[in-house]
Amino acid sequence: MRKTIPLLDPEQPLFPPIHEALDYPDGLLAMGGNLESNTLANAYQKGIFPWFNDGEPILWWSPNPRMVLYPDELHISRSMKRFLKKHPYRVSFDEAFDDVMTACSLPRNNQDGTWIIREMKDAYSELFHQGLAHSVEVWSDDKLIGGLYGVAIDKIFFGESMFSFATNTSKLAMTHLCRELQSRNFQLVDCQIHSPHLESLGARMISREAFLEALKDGCRTPSTSAHWKLTGQWTAGPNERT
The missing domain is CATH 3.30.70.3550 (Leucyl/phenylalanyl-tRNA-protein transferase, N-terminal domain)
Known part of the structure; x- marks a missing residue:
């Protein structure tokens, strides 16, 4: 070996x-x-x-294995469902990509540094300007309080990082992302490695072989697209687990 x-x-x-x-x-x-x-x-x-x-x-x-989230398997707890109906925040797509990356790069609990360094920020900012990378933002008035970013190729969304400065705001961003991905017929979200937070949202582990098979079917041709816009407010989909 x-x-x-x-x-x-x-x-x-x-x-x-x-x-x-x-x-x-x-x-x-x-x-x-x-x-x-x-x-x-x-x-x-x-x-x-x-x-x-x-x-x-x-x-x-x-x-190997790989953590993925199928958009129609998003798990929404009862408390989160109540939050989704009553939260005071605004959600947007692709309005503040660089700011989302910067927020994701801030040190977390028990962490001294970050892997989202300037070289990575520049690279993914270029992907954003080419229409291959996207962000979800959660706002309280004009303050960014939650969000995520990743890369979209064909029908696969490759999640990179998320952040939350207020309770449930990263979950709120993921919920809106999954609804948008369903509307665009995306097949899965690549979550890369296991985390309890993602598992609580319905993500699960699959073998590398299964993941590569999914890529063969859903990630054939890189294609740029216009920046995404929020298509509407959240409503529970028929396949979303509660």
Whole structure:
């Protein structure tokens, strides 16, 4: 079994086969390369994403198993359903992408730093301007208090990060995202790695093989699109679990 990871060419990175990813650390596949838009789109289509800290080389990952959320399996608790009906906040799409990334980059509890460094911000901001990345914002008056961002390719949404400065606002953002994705016939949200928060929303683990099969069917051609707009206020869908 391979114990080292390949160093990708900084100009023309070629990713190794996914099955060569390490078991420990789980899913580490390669290092180096670049964060150009074409490289990122190619990586996502292959089930690979970048994740590294400041001062490290670019690290590329494809963990096994993979956490995903099918939009019509979004779990909405009774308390959250009441919150959705009565909350005082405004929700928007693609109004403040860079601000959402900045909020997501702020240190969390028990964390000294962040992986959303300037190099990552610049790369995903470019994806946003190309119509491949999108954000969801939650506002209290003119104050950004929750949101998320990710990359949309074909019928797969690759979630990157979310934040919440007030109770339930990241869940509110995810709920609106899933409703929008259903309206656009998206097949799943890639949540990358397990977290209790995402599991509480209905996300579940699937094998790398199953995830790659989903990509073959739903992530065929990168295509830019106009910035998304909120299509309407939230109402419970017939398949959303409560």
